[in-house]
Amino acid sequence: MKRVVLAYSGGLDTSVAVAWLCEQYDAEVVTLTVDLGGGSLREGIERRAMSAGASRCYVVDAREHFVTDFVWPHLQANALYQGVYPLATALARPLIAQLLVEVARKERADAVAHDCAGKGNDQVRFDVATHALDPGLEVIAPMRAGTGLSREQSIDYAIARGIEVPVTKSEPYSIDVNLWGRSIEAGSLEDPWAGPPADVYEWTEDPSAAPAPVEITIEFEGGIPVGVDGERLAPVALVERLHTLGSAHGVGRIDHVEDRLVGIKSREIYEAPAATVLHRAHRALEGLTLSKDTLRFNRSVADEIAQLTYDGLWFSALHRDLRGYVASSQRVVSGEVRMRLDHGSAFVIGRRSPLSLYEKSLATYDEGDAFDHRSAVGFIEIFGLPLRTEAARHGAVGRRYGAAWTWTEPLLAGLPARISDPEAVEAAR
Numbered sequence: 001m002k003r004v005v006l007a008y009s010g011g012l013d014t015s016v017a018v019a020w021l022c023e024q025y026d027a028e029v030v031t032l033t034v035d036l037g038g039g040s041l042r043e044g045i046e047r048r049a050m051s052a053g054a055s056r057c058y059v060v061d062a063r064e065h066f067v068t069d070f071v072w073p074h075l076q077a078n079a080l081y082q083g084v085y086p087l088a089t090a091l092a093r094p095l096i097a098q099l100l101v102e103v104a105r106k107e108r109a110d111a112v113a114h115d116c117a118g119k120g121n122d123q124v125r126f127d128v129a130t131h132a133l134d135p136g137l138e139v140i141a142p143m144r145a146g147t148g149l150s151r152e153q154s155i156d157y158a159i160a161r162g163i164e165v166p167v168t169k170s171e172p173y174s175i176d177v178n179l180w181g182r183s184i185e186a187g188s189l190e191d192p193w194a195g196p197p198a199d200v201y202e203w204t205e206d207p208s209a210a211p212a213p214v215e216i217t218i219e220f221e222g223g224i225p226v227g228v229d230g231e232r233l234a235p236v237a238l239v240e241r242l243h244t245l246g247s248a249h250g251v252g253r254i255d256h257v258e259d260r261l262v263g264i265k266s267r268e269i270y271e272a273p274a275a276t277v278l279h280r281a282h283r284a285l286e287g288l289t290l291s292k293d294t295l296r297f298n299r300s301v302a303d304e305i306a307q308l309t310y311d312g313l314w315f316s317a318l319h320r321d322l323r324g325y326v327a328s329s330q331r332v333v334s335g336e337v338r339m340r341l342d343h344g345s346a347f348v349i350g351r352r353s354p355l356s357l358y359e360k361s362l363a364t365y366d367e368g369d370a371f372d373h374r375s376a377v378g379f380i381e382i383f384g385l386p387l388r389t390e391a392a393r394h395g396a397v398g399r400r401y402g403a404a405w406t407w408t409e410p411l412l413a414g415l416p417a418r419i420s421d422p423e424a425v426e427a428a429r
């Protein structure tokens with residue numbers, strides 16, 4: 001082994017991993033740190049990596065690429081794992097893996113390394129993505145391989161080797177952060193019945209302490225957000241703006257028992273203010289601009305893309321092809337959505353689009369109604385035809401063959417009811 005490229009966060013564990021890799025493999029360690037926003041880039045990262053023995057450090061600002069190539073396509077797809085998790089951590093992994101592979105090639109490295117544990121999703125995502133991009137690279141995971149060190153031992157190990165130990169308090173949780181969300185697990189959260197302690201939340205205001213509600217307007221073009229309150233914003237700035245607004249109003253706290261890829265259920269807390277606001281707004285605009293068939297189909301595409309991403313199959317053909325569909329379907333999702341941020345909730349309160357399929361003259365119950373009420377009769381006649389046929393045939397057949405046709409069990413006799421005629425009404429007066 002000559003050279004290893006390690007995904008480096010700058011925390012205690014990855015710092016120890018640098019030294020451990022040098023010692024175990026007698027390898028040169030090159031670190032790669034990817035800035036994905038939200039506070040994911042720590043101060044003095046190069047200095048710390050070098051102190052741990054790294055021979056070279058790459059620090060890459062991938063924030064914009066992360067938003068435009070990872071976050072936006074998933075927003076367009078409405079991809080939420082199990083309907084709730086905006087996938088912040090999962091989205092970051094294939095991007096980091098891609099950069100690991102590129103740096104490994106540039107550095108002529110034999111292996112890449114990450115410091116994921118052996119029972120999480122992230123190890124799978126890194127390994128699978130790396131091998132999809134370069135099957136020839138070895139993937140080493142010191143934590144999974146078992147450095148065999150407790151937290152205290154890690155600190156001693158680091159001090160003994162002159163590694164700069166980050167001056168963080170001993171974290172009671174396992175946290176991953178980028179501009180799309182903050183993922184928190186472990187510690188007291190492992191009891192799914194126990195409410196999350198207040199210190200779990202670092203981004204969002206306690207909803208009950210939030211200031212008076214505000215209304216905001218978000219503008220979309222082709223399913224991509226481009227402005228807030230009439231101001232056009234670049235991708236990262238837009239996420240940051242909604243992060244600030246959402247956090248201040250306590251929006252985006254998610255408490256979820258999640259099904260991990262490795263087969264276990266796990267209690268997760270997320271803070272995702274911008275993602276929460278944007279997903280809701282985007283769906284509202286789709287509701288206005290897409291047909292009911294497209295909306296229905298999109299729901300299954302959303303689930304599929306969320307699952308593929310969660311499972312680390314970013315670089316699969318199915319994911320690429322579904323993305324193609326999503327991009328195409330989004331061409332008409334342009335317009336504005338009004339939202340109210342109110343003590344932890346983000347409500348949609350209005351939407352408009354030049355490509356709206358909403359037709360006031362068809363929907364109205366007031367004057368100017370253009371809907372032909374008489375043709376409803378003919379429509380219902382044909383629409384109900386298969387059901388009438390089935391009820392006529394199978395209702396009878398079901399009885400003959402003894403299969404209970406439960407909908408036709410008498411209901412009236414079993415329910416408290418009042419039956420009145422004029423005399424009874426008069427008598428009751």
Ligand code: ARG
Nearest residue numbers: 089090121174175176183185
């Ligand atoms: N459960 C989430 C996922 O698999 C978040 C994992 C976060 N990682 C962490 N070290 N806290 O995508």
